[in-house]
Amino acid sequence: MKSLVGILIVAALSVVVYKLYLTKALPPEGKTPQQTIDVVGVKNDLLAIAQAERGYQAEHGFYASLDVLESSGAMVMKKSGRDGYTYEVQTSPGNFQAIARCSSTPELPCTNYSIDSSMQVQPLP
Numbered sequence: 001m002k003s004l005v006g007i008l009i010v011a012a013l014s015v016v017v018y019k020l021y022l023t024k025a026l027p028p029e030g031k032t033p034q035q036t037i038d039v040v041g042v043k044n045d046l047l048a049i050a051q052a053e054r055g056y057q058a059e060h061g062f063y064a065s066l067d068v069l070e071s072s073g074a075m076v077m078k079k080s081g082r083d084g085y086t087y088e089v090q091t092s093p094g095n096f097q098a099i100a101r102c103s104s105t106p107e108l109p110c111t112n113y114s115i116d117s118s119m120q121v122q123p124l125p
Helices: 002-025 033-060 066-072
Strands: 085-092 095-102 113-116
Touching (some): 033 066, 033 085, 033 095, 066 085
Antiparallel strands (some): 085 095, 095 113
16 A cells, blocks of 8 residues: 555656656747757857957957858858848947847747847846
8 A cells, every 4th residue: 555655746746856857848839849949049149249349359359240250250150140030230349239130920939139248138128
């Protein structure tokens, strides 16, 4: 009898743990799994642009445009955007801001993101 109770307890705990992990694996409300993957890719691209900016600034003493980063070899991007997002870089003498913009529609809403020298990806309002 004790072994049956033990098996039932283990089974119940397994179901609870499984449900917790399953709900964490689902994409946020209103987003498809592909949209979630695209946003992660966009954030990684912004981090790569920011790393290239930091390296370029350390070597040349100033921040550069996206075109200059690509042409100088500081950064290699196969595409200038990703799945509806386009990238741009705005520079000033002491800072930069890389922006990923998307074209939002009522059926397919999306969020613009940016990163600066703080290396924190932030959603734009």
